[in-house]
Amino acid sequence: MLFELRDVSLRRGERQVLDSLATQIPAGAAAIVGPSGSGKSTLLRLLNRLADPDSGAIEYRGRPLAEYDPLALRREVSLVPQLPALLDGSVGSNLRYAADLAGKELDAGRCLGLAGLDPDFAERDVSRLSVGEQQRAMLARALAQQPRVLLLDEPTAALDHAARDAIEATLVELRRELDISLVLVSHDPAQARRLASWALRLERGRVAACGTLEEALA
Amino acid sequence: MSISIHVSLGQVAASLALVALAAAISFWRQTDLERDIVVATVRSIVQLTAIGYAIKLIFEADSLLLVAVLLSAMVVFGALTARSRAKKVPGAFWPLLIALAVAGATTLGLVVALGIFEATPRYLVPVGGMVIGNAMTASAVALNRLGDEVTGSRAAIEATLALGATAREAAAPFVRRALRSGTIALVDSTKTTGLIFFPGTMVGMLLAGAEPTDAVRLQLILLYALLGSVAIATLVATGLAYRNFFTPAQQLREPGG
Numbered sequence: 186m187l188f189e190l191r192d193v194s195l196r197r198g199e200r201q202v203l204d205s206l207a208t209q210i211p212a213g214a215a216a217i218v219g220p221s222g223s224g225k226s227t228l229l230r231l232l233n234r235l236a237d238p239d240s241g242a243i244e245y246r247g248r249p250l251a252e253y254d255p256l257a258l259r260r261e262v263s264l265v266p267q268l269p270a271l272l273d274g275s276v277g278s279n280l281r282y283a284a285d286l287a288g289k290e291l292d293a294g295r296c297l298g299l300a301g302l303d304p305d306f307a308e309r310d311v312s313r314l315s316v317g318e319q320q321r322a323m324l325a326r327a328l329a330q331q332p333r334v335l336l337l338d339e340p341t342a343a344l345d346h347a348a349r350d351a352i353e354a355t356l357v358e359l360r361r362e363l364d365i366s367l368v369l370v371s372h373d374p375a376q377a378r379r380l381a382s383w384a385l386r387l388e389r390g391r392v393a394a395c396g397t398l399e400e401a402l403a
Numbered sequence: 404m405s406i407s408i409h410v411s412l413g414q415v416a417a418s419l420a421l422v423a424l425a426a427a428i429s430f431w432r433q434t435d436l437e438r439d440i441v442v443a444t445v446r447s448i449v450q451l452t453a454i455g456y457a458i459k460l461i462f463e464a465d466s467l468l469l470v471a472v473l474l475s476a477m478v479v480f481g482a483l484t485a486r487s488r489a490k491k492v493p494g495a496f497w498p499l500l501i502a503l504a505v506a507g508a509t510t511l512g513l514v515v516a517l518g519i520f521e522a523t524p525r526y527l528v529p530v531g532g533m534v535i536g537n538a539m540t541a542s543a544v545a546l547n548r549l550g551d552e553v554t555g556s557r558a559a560i561e562a563t564l565a566l567g568a569t570a571r572e573a574a575a576p577f578v579r580r581a582l583r584s585g586t587i588a589l590v591d592s593t594k595t596t597g598l599i600f601f602p603g604t605m606v607g608m609l610l611a612g613a614e615p616t617d618a619v620r621l622q623l624i625l626l627y628a629l630l631g632s633v634a635i636a637t638l639v640a641t642g643l644a645y646r647n648f649f650t651p652a653q654q655l656r657e658p659g660g
Contacts, residue, residue: 233565235564235565235654237652255654256568256569257567258567259565259567260567263565263566265565266565270559270562271562272559272563272576273576286568287567323562
């Protein structure tokens with residue numbers, strides 16, 4: 186099992202964001218779906234320790250998350266946030282930064298290609314990219330770290346249909362090319378059906394359903 | 404540099420005519436500042452008179468211990484004042500206190516070690532006061548900016564943390580901007596000094612009857628000492644304060660959390 190969550194709860198002020206969550210997320214392509222405010226993005230942030238739960242336990246590959254060095258964990262379990270947030274400079278310098286942090290050799294052309302961008306994007310300044318291109322550059326930057334798991338938070342939320350379809354095709358292609366697991370947060374069950382083989386449906390911070398697509402999204 | 408002039412209370416009282424003018428303009432143009440002008444004037448009389456007597460006592464006692472007590476009190480009050488302008492930075496008091504203390508001690512230590520001033524109350528008190536005051540203003544500006552930068556860039560900082568960057572690496576661009584904004588005002592005023600305005604020390608010395616060349620030289624020394632102390636204070640304040648935004652697990656703390 187990729188992730189196992191036991192009795193995970195988290196409050197933010199007055200709001201119970203996650204409420205005694207217990208579930209398992211298998212390797213492969215998993216989707217976390219649910220209405221906005223159901224705790225999907227918060228759950229994703231717990232999986233690479235950008236935040237910790239107030240109570241409960243999370244395991245990654247059978248070992249408590251708290252036992253991992255958070256920095257090493259984040260290079261292995263890479264989160265691509267909903268809104269693109271690249272560092273100032275070129276796309277290539279962003280890729281280099283990520284690869285150096287992970288101590289990996291950088292093949293910029295391959296990372297860009299996997300994210301659906303031409304190699305010449307390496308030279309482009311991030312301030313001159315469209316939102317869709319920025320989203321792809323974020324994906325390429327995450328891939329530069331050669332992660333084992335990609336956590337994707339609403340990767341197409343800011344995009345039009347054409348750009349969404351292109352990113353989805355890229356993600357399918359990624360799964361085919363690399364031995365990598367995806368955990369995808371989406372408010373759109375149809376997108377979960379297109380991209381994942383397993384789903385977790387959250388409602389108000391609780392597990393409403395989980396399992397195969399038929400079981401979870403019925 | 405032994406110059407001394409006597410200023411009578413009558414002369415000070417006469418200068419209040421200009422305060423009355425300021426209050427009258429405020430009243431006439433309805434800027435609603437009359438009350439503040441009166442409060443500011445009364446406070447300036449009380450505070451400066453009190454510090455004047457305190458300095459007189461310290462000069463007469465010729466005690467370095469008293470100098471240290473006075474400057475330490477200024478560091479504490481400076482840190483408290485600066486903290487009120489850096490509300491978005493959690494736990495800003497300690498970084499500010501350490502920054503002001505380090506900036507004051509290093510700058511005074513250097514000017515004494517380099518033989519610029521003697522280690523006597525007559526030099527240490529006024530120079531120390533200026534250094535700590537300017538360090539306070541600069542570090543308040545720097546931390547104010549740091550608070551705005553970090554709260555306004557949470558998504559960008561988390562995106563960098565998500566790559567496995569340390570808090571220090573993720574905060575670096577914002578710390579750099581904060582550092583710059585704390586220092587730039589003094590750099591700019593140093594550039595224009597003598598052209599657009601006459602700095603206070605020089606004006607004071609000229610009024611007291613000093614040679615213009617002496618006035619200029621002393622002013623230059625103080626400007627450079629201030630540049631050094633402001634750089635040290637903003638470096639220490641931002642370098643310590645950014646850590647308070649993060650947990651030991653290199654997570655960005657929730658606002659107010």
